[in-house]
Amino acid sequence: SLVGIVLLFIFIIIALFAPIIAPPLSDNPYQVPRMSWDVNPQPPGFPMSDDIREVYDFMGTEIKYDKAICGTAEGGYDIFYGLIWGTRTAFKIGLITVTVAGFIGVFIGSISAYFGGWIDEGLMRITDIFLSFPFLVAAMVLTTILGRGLDKVMIALIVFGWMGYARLIRGSILSAKEETYVMAAKALGVKDIKIIWKHLLPNTIFPVMVQGTMSIGSMVITAAALSFLGVGAPVGYADWGQMVSFARNWIIGAPGHAGQYWYTVLYPGIFIVLFVLAWNLIGDTLRDILDPRLRGEL
Template sequence: MSRGRRRTMSQNTIQGNEVWKRLRKNKMAILGLFITVGLIIVALLAPIIAPYDPYEVDLSRALKAPMEDGHILGTDQLGRDQFSRLLYGARISLRVGIITQAISLVIGIIMGALAGYYGGRVDDVISYLINIFFAFPSLLFAIAIMATLGPGLNNVFIALGAVSWPGLARIVRGQVLQLKEQEYIEAIRALGGNDLRIILKHIIPNCLAPVIVTATLGVAGAILSEAGLSFLGLGAQPPEPSWGLMLAMGRTYVTSKTWLTIYPGLAIMITILGLNLLGDGLRDALDPRLKQ
């Protein structure tokens, strides 16, 4: 391994340790980290933890109250165990958040990097496109896309990914505008470095701090949007144990069988809270100047 590469790795390790030290001092960020890690563990171990098959219908045990007949959180109108469905719902929420943000990251980083690096007409066209997306409420835009593509979880990925990239692209564009004027970029360009190498190796890696924060907060937004789309019947379809779909199916009994809506609502609230706390903590840890 070359000396320069070892030096880079050592610097990255030192920076990572500094970020972790700052993050540990933020108690709310650590709480968000525990909630997020807990969500991941629950999603991965749902088949092991769940006491019942979340898809099994048994009308003889419909609408059982919590702790009745061995059902920790009761059952729904089809006799399906609520606790098991909540656990499997974490898998859907996590999948939506990760895939949606992956799509958003790819589109946002590419568009933002091109706009910031090349400027001129390229920047004008991409900025105009970003402004068009910002002119519409993102959830309404996603509903319009879903109405065109049809309901279903796979189409949720496409719809939410297509409407969530403009904010990330704007952040990357601003970072690239600053970085491309740095002396080391000019030196690389003078030594014959091509644009693709400069963008991929020297500019985008230095944009990762705000990108990580935006992506973390974006996962929370994607989970909330998926719950909203599923509640409206445009997202996950029965019998999928989506939290939003569970809320929609339980609203008929909202005053009499409150556990059908309270527990999915709490699951959504706690998940969003954890991801937002973690995102805010990462923002302060990655760039302490923002806190000041």
């Protein structure tokens, strides 16, 4: 738990102070600056090319740093800048998609479980239909239909990401709605919506919170996969999947120089692994805290 908290704290600091750590060189801070026009990646410490410097000087942009600390990817894109601002992208994708998908799933699952009957049957069959689609393939197809862009990626992840929350909260409410306090509230004439909101959800929402915490990393990996496949973030957007995509032709290295371009895939890969690991560790900790059976209370 301590490792997860420390890792997450580090990523939060990086995201908050991104404009200081990697000052933007354009009006769009999520556009990764190019240190050169060279197709081949360049090693860490590569200085900004004179022709690129002239372009920024012409635009009246103050250049606060002129070296690629982590090297450059294919096309001269600065890896360090992509990693720092990609942290904000990862938080944006993970938090927004999980929050919205969780809200939709909780709403559908709670209504289905509480009222039962044909409502439960209809909503669960719709859920089963969505579950029948492979998550990554369905998200890729929908993103392709909607068009390339980070907002389209998040829409696709939300559309095919709410079903697990719906099933989880449904199972919890099905067992909780037979409890005495729910029966008493019904006998007193409390409205159904109020019973769900004030009595059932506060006592059944904890498994959903645990799943949501652990799903943040999964959403970030899926978004990175979509960017790697070319249907996610636009070219040059500060996204970890985009940075890995730039390295696809250089992972093995040049003939006779295996691993020559190690930095193109190592740095973004480490950021993705540590970010997902942080959320998984925190999710495990949250489960241990909220589950009384694991605390030995039951």
